[in-house]
Amino acid sequence: MPEQRRILIVDDDARNIKVAANALNDTGVVIGFAKSGEEALNRLRETPFDLILLDVMMPRLDGFQVCSRLKEDPRTAGIPVIFLTARTDEESIERAYEVGGIDYVSKPFRTRELAARVRVQLRQLDLIERLEFLATRDSLTGVFNRRRFFELGSVMLAEFRGELVAMMIDVDHFKRINDAYGHQVGDAVLRQIASTIETTLPQGALFGRLGGEEFALLVRVRDAEEAMVYADRLRECVASIDLAQVEGSGLRCTISIGLSVAEGDVSLDAVLNEADRMLYRAKDEGRNRAVLRG
Numbered sequence: 001m002p003e004q005r006r007i008l009i010v011d012d013d014a015r016n017i018k019v020a021a022n023a024l025n026d027t028g029v030v031i032g033f034a035k036s037g038e039e040a041l042n043r044l045r046e047t048p049f050d051l052i053l054l055d056v057m058m059p060r061l062d063g064f065q066v067c068s069r070l071k072e073d074p075r076t077a078g079i080p081v082i083f084l085t086a087r088t089d090e091e092s093i094e095r096a097y098e099v100g101g102i103d104y105v106s107k108p109f110r111t112r113e114l115a116a117r118v119r120v121q122l123r124q125l126d127l128i129e130r131l132e133f134l135a136t137r138d139s140l141t142g143v144f145n146r147r148r149f150f151e152l153g154s155v156m157l158a159e160f161r162g163e164l165v166a167m168m169i170d171v172d173h174f175k176r177i178n179d180a181y182g183h184q185v186g187d188a189v190l191r192q193i194a195s196t197i198e199t200t201l202p203q204g205a206l207f208g209r210l211g212g213e214e215f216a217l218l219v220r221v222r223d224a225e226e227a228m229v230y231a232d233r234l235r236e237c238v239a240s241i242d243l244a245q246v247e248g249s250g251l252r253c254t255i256s257i258g259l260s261v262a263e264g265d266v267s268l269d270a271v272l273n274e275a276d277r278m279l280y281r282a283k284d285e286g287r288n289r290a291v292l293r294g
């Protein structure tokens, strides 16, 4: 069940807010409101909204200026804006689209028409989110795919350089599972491992499947020791997964982990390569173990 959509109505006249909110009664959305452009920008910094109904004529910051600012900020640029205004001249309508508005409704509006236009935008949002999910997730496990992992990982590295550890995680002797039980069971095992790892993730950690039976993790840690404690716990969690539901015959599997702390101005590629080298060492040393560069 998707979360309820949130709509922000921005108008300097409280009566207009009330009329618009009433018009949306049957759409099942949660309504927030702001009585000036400044208040709207502040609210949007604190609370996420899915759609904005924006008046144009307001003192100080007008609706066009508010919309331009929203579109300049990557955190709010994706929120669709419907202008709701008494202005009906062609120049204003053109301007509304130029500054990034997605629709334009003139006041006084017809309530069912406003609700219908809002519903159209909410349907578009559902579609965009669905497409975004497909483009950024691994289809087998639902965790981030390689592309998204690298996109988010680069941002994370820029922000938390020096506090991050990269981990490369590989399932041990996975080919044997495929060979013995078939590819479908192999798939189910990968899904189970991914979801188990997800349940252990500390706040803010980034986890993705880079391909095959290889996963990667970026985690904020105080020091290398904390990273090793976490990696060992992760390993134990996977080793203790009861794969009985998957295969029913006492099937177990283990993972090996290579770790590298992101130091200096190391790139994401470099730190993951280093973690990968440590992963090979873990495999060489007998598997079901974690090895930290150092």
Ligand SMILES: Nc1nc2c(ncn2[C@@H]2O[C@H](COP(=O)(O)OP(=O)(O)OP(=O)(O)O)[C@@H](O)[C@H]2O)c(=O)[nH]1
Residues within 6 Å of the ligand: 140, 170, 171, 172, 173, 174, 175, 176, 178, 182, 183, 184, 185, 186, 187, 190, 211, 212, 213, 283, 287
């Ligand atoms: N079921 C399934 N198997 C996959 C998938 N992707 C890769 N594999 C299999 O994963 C296996 C990886 O085998 P190897 O690279 O030899 O490694 P391994 O058997 O895990 O051995 P070590 O990594 O050395 O412990 C191959 O048999 C691939 O076919 C997938 O999406 N589903």
